[in-house]
Amino acid sequence: MDLRKEKIHMVGIGGIGMSALAFILVEMGHIVSGSDVQDNDIMKALRRKGVVAGVGHDRSNIKEQDLVVYSSSIRMDNPEILAARERNIPIISRTELLKMIMDGKKKTVAITGTHGKTTTTAMSALLLEEAGLDPTVLIGGESPNFGGNAKFGKSDALVTEVDESDGRFVILKPDYIIISNLEKEHMEYYRDEAHLVDTFRRFLSAQSAKCVVFSRFEDANLKALTRSYGGKAVSFGFSPEADVYGENIKIGVFKIEFDCVCRKKPLGRFTINIPGIHNVSNALAVIALGAELGIDVPVMKEALFRYKNVKRRFDLIGEINGAKIVEDYAHHPTEIKATISAARSLNPKRLITVFQPHRYTRTKSFYKEFSAALAGSDEVILTEVYAASEERIEGASAKNIYEVMAKEDSIPVRLLEKSEITGYLAKKIKEGDIVLILGAGDIGKTAHEAVLYIKSLYARKA
Template sequence: MNNPFIFAPGNITVHMVGIGGISMSGLAEILMHRGIKVTGSDLHESDMTNKLKNMGAVIFPSHDASNISGQNLVVYSAAVPQNNPELVEARNKGIPVMERAELLGVIMDHFQQCIAVSGTHGKTTTTSMISQVMLEGGLDPTIHVGGMLDTIGGNTRIGSSSWFIAEACEYKDSFLKFRPSLAVVLNIDADHLDYFRDIDHIRSSFESFLSNVRNPGTIILNFDDPQTRLLSKSLTRSFVSYGLNASDADWTSEDISFENGCASLSVCHKKTSWGRIKLSVPGTHNISNALACIAACHSMGIARTSIIKGLEGYKGTHRRLEDKGMKNGIRVMDDYAHHPTEIQASLSAARALAAGHLICVFQPHTYTRTYELLDDFSRAFALADTVVVTDIYAAREKDNGLINARTITEGINKNTGNAVYVSSFDEIVRFLDENAQTGDLVITMGAGDVYRVGELYLSFAGSP
């Protein structure tokens, strides 16, 4: 690679723009473990930035050219604009600049066996499942996951073996920087349409990703997903398939039952009984994620007993159908779903857990996604009794004036008539206090900061 020095301990310093992000913070931890000095900048103080400070990182509370003072490399995420003053200053000073995904790819190249989990939906959960099984199987992996996993006490674990596992995000073709030895494709759906032209463009990107898999290497594909199945027809190398409803897949399931929303299932490998598993996370979508995990871990040579024990011990990742607490007999959960397909899957799981009404508090994520997928969002909430829609979380975008939360509320009401727009989090808390009843389930949903609504509601003392 062009920057082999980044793993050389000594007087090497890497500066990370937006160091508090879920991925950037983990990469900083990996670099520091390798003896690299780390500086960074972030506008928001958080548990992650405080942890890195305690490890010795120097973190600035603003993005400023003065933060660049002789570092050897500057790393930024895809969400950072090119006119960021730190990037401009680094280039002016001739300091190499590298995008986050390229750094992750360089790190991957230092491991003999690396797993990359891709797909529009389910990456964090499936990566976490596989990680838990790898730990159970004694592989001692280095783990880099896009969520907080209690098993490893955060989003990153430093192992001492040659195994590495990470999520592979398709946004802006980021995962094309990776050369994994094992790649999983969970699904291919229309998303990130601020970058991709259409579904064909997205599928082509996944095809390019798979062309980077090392040889020998392993490819795992979901045959339930039509776009992934279509992709398989263009591959010139062998692959392993799985599917809930695909009888021609290598890994399938049968005899599925549910208890408290969680599935028990018999797993078959090439039409032969392999074993029975009882999951500890709810939802039919997690059966599919579990099959992906089994297919991947079996390909790694992990023992069946370790796969079963690891999967059955997986209790979930934060912000993925996460239980937040109970209040007056009302259950409060939170989920990261921010795409129509994810919303439907998570509501299906939540519906099975709700004794009474299901109330969904939804915060749309990015103007582009909300605008491009408006019709799909409008049809996604049929399983909820009430949908409280709040303002769009802009993330990396600016308001273009084409879409707002009232528009999506109107779209939902044209289809299912169950939505109400409420602007502020405090007003949503009061709405829940006045309308939620014992036995109801309240689920906050979105990739922004909507989880705070559940926390505020649980601590709300009520009207005077």
């Protein structure tokens, strides 16, 4: 199958990955339509591009399309999938569509792994942009540097985030692969961590010998995988044993400076204007890529200095009476721990963390680890699980996390309805506080509502 199909319908078009593909398809000249269960800003942006993006899945949305694409959250009994089958319209997954687009390019960069994909993708894309390579870009978040989650380039270069959640990514054959880290995650699909690692092993074993793989030196799973990889493997991290490593790190307010050494050659001082040691690791991956591509060091420094955090990645959404409210997509214990550490580097008087667990399967697998990660806060507010596409699992809820933390009794912890959070924060926050609002679900809406409400309270008092 090729991409000469003119009319393409996308089931689940409002998702961050599907919408990026939709933007690219429009720029390629296709007639694009799609549907999703809820409207959002990205769907509105697609409509401004001429996409017919409807709310709700319905058989009537399938008419004379040449191809139907579905996201990983769509079940095969979806009415639009069934209607497409009845009409003998070809049906492919989001990953298969991505492969078609990638196969039409000659210099493709894929970023995958458990954490840090979106930031590393946006950084890598900006690097190629600054280097004048005019890449096509697909990001798993909305980047201020690109004005959204996608950009259509006219060159043969492409940078894309690759979702590993359903195992379909093994069909992709990029020229460069960055794997940020690898640990237990997406237990709705993978049986265990060994299954996840084995899937990545299959992915690497299918690559051309010319494919260059970049991986974090300190990650044990990646060390084992790259040791058996037949092509070129480049490591990055904080150890002098890594091919590319960072040292002499200085943490400032929303800024980190570090020296970088590439294959024993000092590259000088780099600055990223975002917090978190984990983001230094992401930047080191991008420097390793840049060195492999032959990009000049001053260009790398400028790209990383100019990088702005993707929406919902340590996103400062409001400052109220000396208190900061930050939204972050963190939804895995490791990500929560890293985000809390980044917030601590800003030296708040108090750190109040609001967390909405994402998926019942993840909550069931990690409730003890969530409790431990959240304990780095001064106070924790929990709200109920955002189900995503999952059915409720008996015994898997935010209450599991709450009970572990309440039993340990080390910090105050509260279990609130989502509708109660804004009012509680309005009474609670004081000058010098940082409020972290974490989760991959709809908690972001609550975060923005809280900012507007609390600002209005202070305006009335003024």
